[in-house]
Amino acid sequence: MQFYAFVAPGLEEIAQREIAAHLAAERQGQQRGVVFFATDAPPQALLELGTTEDVFALVARGPVAAGREGLAQAGAFVAESPLFADAVGAQRRARPKRIKRITYRIVAQRRSGQQRYVRQEMRRALQQAVAWRFPRWKYVAERALLEVWALEAAGELLCGVRLSDQTMRHRTYKVAQVEASLRPTVARALVLLSEPADGDVFLDPMCGAGTILIERGLHGRYAQLLGGDIRPAAVAATRTNIGPRYKPIAVRQWDARDLPLADGSVDRVVCNLPFGKKMGERQALRPLYEGFAREVARVLKPGGVAVCLTSERTLLAKAFGAWPQLYLERTFPVEVLGQPAFCCKLKKLAEY
Template structure:
């Protein structure tokens, strides 16, 4: 038995490392998903990045919901100098560090070529101030790959079979072979869209933080395009067993309700209605989990309108949420939200700083107290 275990450990050690690109601020949530759902070992997190290892690499890695993309790791560094000398390092590391044939074999197992000629695409992304341009970094990256790609592969601008990325963020750079495609971040269920629709990976993070269990009633009172409800429905389907989760959603905008109906109708049963979230047609204490992305101040006529809106929403949220229930809320004006919820003694159990639609905002998890109870809030799953 000991020999067999050692062989498994040695085999796992030979597998390439992987990394996930995440929405800024969701790194720990993505790391938790990798650990809990894939039983992976997280090796490092940085801004927008999670490096990890798995005991086996297969299509399950494409099931991650809180990551934008997932890659086989070719090389990585968090010691960039910000100077032009980095360009020589990009060229050398790309040419010499990776075992490219092995990485390509793993890619082909996960994403086999179905038909046609092998095509590839090179992507270079750069954020932050550096002593060189993105085009300079891409030129060095390409030079490092000059003798790596097999003859007969054709470079294309889109829909390539294989993509190799160089991502530079401040002093960190990672290079890898992309295993995911655009559906990991954009999702296939989003057939209809509305302006300022929530990013699916952010919605998936909200759903995970909500700790939804079988038999619960889950509410999104301002559902927009239905992204949060779609992610909740996906998670409920993945976690089979127990009573079904009841999903409810609505919006004051009839077009939003129509879009949600179109997006969710193909996925499963969700109760949708047009309503004013300040006066919900729901019974008191009828909801176990409440998830909401209410309008940001910049979406209204003035920021001053936010506090009255949040105050009215908070009163209704407190009415429909069960004692001991949990709410996951994404807002720009966290102070106004805290003021609105303070009369109800809700407590914050987790806060994450994000940027959504270019604006800094806060993703927060709240616990409604049990009536006349001093029990501490439950831990986040």
């Protein structure tokens, strides 16, 4: 069966690797923020993915014109799709529920903005197509059993039945919030980029609400989780969100520029650094980035990996540039909730 998933733009490759490993899936290409794949795995298994924001069973994919004829083309794709019944079957298996009658709603999204019709018109065109195809179904505006999502991007319509719900992107553990908390799916991607292994001592020195630590815990086995933040409120939020899970774990109030950890004692560091929008804020970040880089260079074991997310790429590169035992393996752009940022992966040379 064919599926697709939404991911934060820039993380398509990491998501594809997770999907291939978790679902024994075959890649079917990708576009900005969307990955396509085929798998025979049970549909419930798709709901266990950590890097995806939403997953869908494919109904239709094909070119649609920007003019009003695009509405009829989209309707025809959906009405005549040979994949529709199987996509509905996948949703019913992924989220089994006893029902008398199928209720559905349509979500229409678009990226390009070139069309000579509005989103509501696309939604209505698709609603008509679904009503024609499944006359016994009932359209409802909210709390539908089935959601048919359509995305128009670069002249192509992508339509699918949504398998996930909001708990895939938001999870259920974030009871306590802090400002600038990271999207769990992005945190999971950073964790996967760090090449996690069963025996890891894993550190997030600026843990905020604890998202990265929790995503590392959810990923699988480790030896120890370590986290801290300079703000007592953030430490408290992390402890609340973690609850009694993910042992052994130690969360402390500390300054990431002066960590109470031994030299060469950590296998993996993953951190989402504070970043500023104004010039003054940027200047103030310099000593923090320099102190953080010094501590990462010190506490990482030889061969260890550090993964950082920031929009201050130059500041981070300069700070790490002072430590020749660390080399920058990869840096690539990521869009987090519409904001441009960078993901940087560093390794500590094995002979240090």
